[in-house]
Amino acid sequence: MIAKVIVDVAVNQTDRAFDYIVPVEFQEAIMPGARVTVSFGPRKVQGFVVSLDSTSDYDATKLKPLYDLIDLKPPLTKELLNLANWLKDETLSFHISVLKSMLPAAMRAKYHKTLTLSEARKSELPPGLQSYFIKSNVIESWEDWRKSASEHEKKLMMSAVKEDVVLVTNRVKTNETKKTQSVIKLAVNKEELQTAIDHLSANASKQRQVLEYLYEFISEGEWLPVSELATKTNVTRQTILQLVKKQFLIKKDIIISRDPYADRDFARSNPLPLTSEQETALMPISEMIKTGKHATFLLRGVTGSGKTEVYLQAIDRVLKQGKEAIVLVPEISLTPQMVTRFKERFGSRVAVLHSALSKGEKYDEWLKIREGKVDVAVGARSAIFAPFENLGIIIIDEEHETSYKQEETPRYHARQVAIKRGELYQCPVILGSATPSLESYARARKGVYQLISMEHRVNNVQMPEVTLIDMREELRNGNRSMFSNQLLEGIQTRLSRKEQIVLFLNRRGYATFVMCRDCGYVAQCPHCDISLTYHRTSQSIQCHYCGHSETIPGVCPECASDSIRFFGTGTQKVEEELMKLFPDCRVVRMDVDTTRRKGAHEKLLTTFGEGKADILLGTQMIAKGLDFPNITLVGVLAADSMLHLPDFRSAERTFQLLTQVSGRAGRHEKKGEVMVQTYTPDHYSILDVKQHDYLSFFEKEMVVRKQGGYPPYYYLVLIHVSEERLDKVIAITEKITSFLKRELSENTSVYGPVASAIPRIKDRYRYQCMVKYKVEPKLTHVLQEIMKTYQGEMARTSLTITIDTNPYMML
DNA sequence: AGCACGCCGACT
């Protein structure tokens, strides 16, 4: 039997299956999708079996046997193997990269090199290395050792390895860890237990306590966790271990599944009565679920229109058919509130996959899916690969979110994968959003997707009133602060009414850049073409891209003036300002800096939700999903901060973000108000937020996209080149551009070479070229050709070329 | 990616 194996070596030359003989002992158990360890050249690597065959085209005398079979139950299903095959071509990735990205991190291979001193030839070890082998004959990590050793020592070690005095071992490991728990049971019957208690020495009071507890509450043969027994009887585990030693108790370790939500009780919720709009929305979806057909629905519902309830009830129908559901939510809105809603409705049938979980926890959640213990998976982007085998529905909430696009290879978009899986399983895919991406809405209008609209909020709660505040006007009236008078008044009123306020600012930290008022000098990173950011806590200026850090200059390095000032505003600065203006108000600040610690996100939100704070101040992450009844004012401090980014989607993002933020206000009985501070109140992406008019925005933006030749009118491909030498980057990008122009059809446009928006990062120059096309059958082939041409150079030098077939980050 | 094989310069 022959196994076709994709090995874990991500380069062009090995991007194909290699044949291995399946040893007899594995023949029974081996299946496609299983991980294996194989000898590959001189070393051992991990690989995936993609198929099994009886013959091989390869020289039979050169075939090697599989070294090890890792999985009895393959982690990748047949369907996922097929999906990987499709996705590798779609994203121009190596086969192995796609396969690996379908698994939780804990199941991916780790390679470890160790050095072992040969016992027989110990005496030949050069004196310079002897200090490393005093304690043991093994150096556990070759990588760590290399970091600490001197050049001379490294040379010595190389020759010792060559002479076989020191042996190198390559280990392939996965870091699946099982969490264990110690449990005990009685080793004696109750009668014997009573005698044991009677015969305990008088000073063994703690032990007596334990045994008496067991006598009363535990039946023979019942297992009890040691930790539980310890707390219940108020003794340390040491006491219990003593009793094990005395053979009154038997102890064993069992493997338990980590459940991140184990200590939380979720009251079960029942389906809510639907509004007529929700009812109408659910109907065509149910129809597809019933008939088992694929269709992609675009569910456009205004904020607060109750999309989640539609999802929940659609899933309920799918589960009743014995099928499974995947729900994708943006990482950032994978809030406890969201998770709670799913847990409350479906209880322990839900697995949750998000980045706040540890590697081990993620692995356990994933395993529940693979073992069929759950039938709903809620998670961020990568949950789209949940290994279900009988999918009945896929839901992508906030489908316009850019976090669904992976920015590393394989550069896939979860939406594209979702629709592919939906076709395969003949099940509906629902894309939900208040502000759909232009691509999706355009497709819905063309009839490629089915459009479902929900225009009203549940309980007929009114949309909040949006006021635009012209900050140029404020400036003219002499107000140079970050708050307009109107917003200050608004805050004041809410504070006095004991209502809550959300303030939104799209930038963390304190100030953005440091400038000299006399000569205009701006502190720049020496390694990247970007200005340095002021960090107040460390009293330094830092580079956002490479981490370079300097102390704040006291005087201008250019003109020696002392008029060095900080410009721009971050959340930290706003917080300080608020404390000055409203000394009694309680502010919760939420940004990357305050939510870095595990669980911090949840804690801050709870604080605010319980009314222990008046103002929630934050970045992006507060824009989504929060739903607190007492919020009556939402303030956007700088609406146009993302409007002027060099990206054709900047208007779309501005509109989406402002709409999301506005949606946080007045979701319940109390009417909400939104105040948007802006320097460009006439821009349509801001005006249409005021009118709550998605359609109007869509029409205007479509005109702009058509003129610029951007999606959804054209497809894009971005080819990005970076290298240490500027002339080389330009030359290569130039070559690629002219190659593309030559090879692609006339209707396709190729732009470039141009410098990237940030032309240098970490001392590497960055250039790019862009392809805009409508139909281009040769495209994949031509792009593969480029990668092939430069793969050798990329391996040898610092050259990097990335190709993104559906770019979101234009920087 | 690793690692071996192979062909040209400065050293015991």
Add this chain to the structure above:
DNA sequence: GTCGGCGTGCTC
């Protein structure tokens, strides 16, 4: 004459 530089090619 050899040690060692890194270009080229292979891994079932």
